[in-house]
Amino acid sequence: MRVGILSYPMLFQRDGGLQIQVRETVAALNRLEPAPPCHLQVELVDPTRDRLDNYDLIHVFSAINGNYRIVELASELGLPVVLSPLLSPGWGRSSGILARLAERLAGKLTAWNVQTSYAQSKRALQLADLVIALGDAERRAIMAGFQIDPRKIEVFPNGINPQFFCASGDLFRNTTGIHAPFVLMVGAISPYKNQLGLAQALASLALPIVMIGAAKRQDQSYLQKVLRLPRVTWLGALAHADPLLASAYSAAAVVALPSQGEVFPLAVLEALASGTPVVMTTHSALELPGADFALKKVRWDDAAAQRRAIAALLGVRPDRQAVRALVSHFTWERVAGQIAGCYFRLGGREGLRRVV
Template identity: 30%
Template sequence: MRVTFATRYDGWLWYGGAETQAAQTALALQHLGVEVEFFTPLTHQLGTIVHFFGMYEHYKPVAHYCRRRAVPTVLSTIFYHRYVSLSNVFRAMRWMIQARLGRLRKHPRLGLLWQVNYLLPNSQTEARQLQRLFGIPDTHITVVPNGVETRFAHATPELFRERFRVNEEFVLNVGRIESRKNQLRLIRAIRELGVPLIILGQVADPRLYKQCLEVGKDLVRILPPLPHDEPLLASAYAACRVFALPSLLETPGIAALEAGVAGARLVVTPVGGAKEYFKHYAVYPKPTSVASIREAIAQAWSRPHDAAAQREHLLNNFSWERVAQHTLQVYQRCLREAGICK
């Protein structure tokens, strides 16, 4: 079986969760004997299946090409809509009405929902939103969770502590410096607690970065992002006392999965399906409340912590090997329904 992966055209410049999801799914599928290639402007022949990651306008001509040639397609939606303002509520209502009238099928981005054979949301929460907002039948939805590499279970703190001369206990955040990642509220919560915070992330919003530096002062260190395969990143997860990802939205946050496997105590946003992954092992703050983030970090910092049980839970349920197995089952179903042999 040969599969073509389509990802955001500039995604590897920023390399976030969606890119990790695509790259790690590809590697795990290859271990199962599936040939995986990534779509580029030079691609002249597609695989027996095309797998889209995220909903982007530039996928539209590729999806149209696949439909005309009966090439099965699946979409990892990586979608969640937040009801945090009247405008967001009205947008959701408009989508619901337009979807039921068939008017979203030509939408440059959302139209992809109706052009593929199956949708692969990362959680039941995401799946329910797709059904509620867009009327997608559950027969066209299969939940395939995000995954985590087992190598993070073997991480040790010494490498990171020695390289960056970190001796004290600290809170870690990993993610692009942008409003969705909510670092400014996290820093304000840290200031009230008086504990050190280290942020590893690429600056996507220079103005926000400047604010973070001004508010954080001596308690906050913002370091450049570490390559995903860099042992220093795994060591950073193992070195921190608390890993905090109080984002405005995550589906569910691969960095939090990695930190959890490395043994860190977890503070994770409840918005976007994280509770399905982390269960009682994480503390879930209200991401728009500095006080709630502060209290969640304080609770995670001081409460009893069973790192081994947390690690076992995450690896047993969310390894990339399991993700690849779920994904391959969907591919095989697509091929059977299309009358194509594996």
């Protein structure tokens, strides 16, 4: 079976959680050795050179940014389509109703020449043969907000690279000279990620803050506002495979992700894999039963709650091995095996064009 992986054209012009998810999923799928007569070849599709009908199955990552057109074309060609929509868990019944009202209003006002992003995402979800959610919260959002049949939704979380489970903080401390306890924030520097809000919330604790991540041109002034606060250090962007990133997670006293919303944040999984507790936004699809001792969820705009949660984790440091155990089952190999099983089941049901 030859599987083509696609997303929006500009995806790999920067690095982030989705880029890592796509690359690691492709790599892990190609490491699998399915039992004969099953064969699997997975590759990124270059839409400027490769035709979709050269593949047996198409897997699309993200339901936004015009990706519904990929799903439409693959469906027209008779190809089985898997969709990983990466939708906000904030979608629910009421927000879905409002979005559909807005969709109809926009259509009527423009003679149906304008589509809302909601309408495009819903069409992709409807046309896909299988939808993969990263967690139960995203699954509920897909059902309630977009009215999708739960029978075609599977839940497979992201994986975690092995280097985070065996990371040590020594490299970070020796490289930066930061030996005191600090709070680490990893991700793009932007108002949506809310680094400024957290830095202001922690000002009274006299606690060092270290930020790792790129800042776009339009967010440079925001970055400077954050850096003007005391005890804030910015290390710039680090490659995902850079040993300094894994070491930073391990060296931190607490990792914070106070953003306005996340689907299934790899930064949180990687921090926990390194044994470091996390304070993160409540607006996320990530759910870890029994993780309250090491994973605190607070509203992104509740500075007092963020400060209390971080102080609590600093006061009673959870056992590092117990923290790691929370995510020990999150491996890319396990995820790849689950996804490959879906490919073969879907391909068998739909009838493949050929077997490679």
